[in-house]
Amino acid sequence: MSSGVPRTIKAVDTSELIRLDSEAIHCGLTRNHGAGWLAEFAGPAAVHYLWPVLVHRLGHRPESSPHWRCMLLLTVRDGQQIFSLLDVLPASFEDLPETLDAATKTEVAHRLEHEGLLTQAQWADLNP
Structure with missing residues (x-):
């Protein structure tokens, strides 16, 4: 993990995840899902998990730099949890409430790091 x-x-719920993804698209951040993808494929009533793992800088976009590249445990419409990435502005992440206990955070981190989850791209290939 980067300092x-x-x-x-x-x-985050799906509506908040879509808002963060739209913000990433609007700011020209690299890791996003593309307009409409989450609205179509994310579980509508699901909870998703964002874990900032590195500081990402864009020299050509100082207004959006630095930002945080987050690992995302994304629950898709079929209920499966998959791995993805999302770039998030620090202020947007900090505005999200802290709602998880330590045990849940540890479980999510373990899933993201060690469970060999399908990536968003792999899942999309299997679920056109």
């Missing part, structure tokens, strides 16, 4: 990112995991 400079918060050492926490936050839960």
Whole structure:
């Protein structure tokens, strides 16, 4: 894990995840899902988990730099949890409430690091 990112995991609902993804698209951040993808494929009532893992800088976009590259445990429409990445502005991440206990954060981190989850791209290939 890179220094400079918060050492926490936050839960977000699908509407908040779509808002963060739209913000990433609007700011020209690299890791996003593309307009409409999450609205179509994310579980509508699901909880998703964001874990900042590195500081990412864009020299050509100082207004959006630095930002945090987050690992994302994403629950898709079929209920499966998959791995993805999302770039998030620090202020947007900090505005998300802390709602998870330590045990849940540890479980989410373990899933993201050690469970060999399908990536968003792999899942999309299997579920056109």
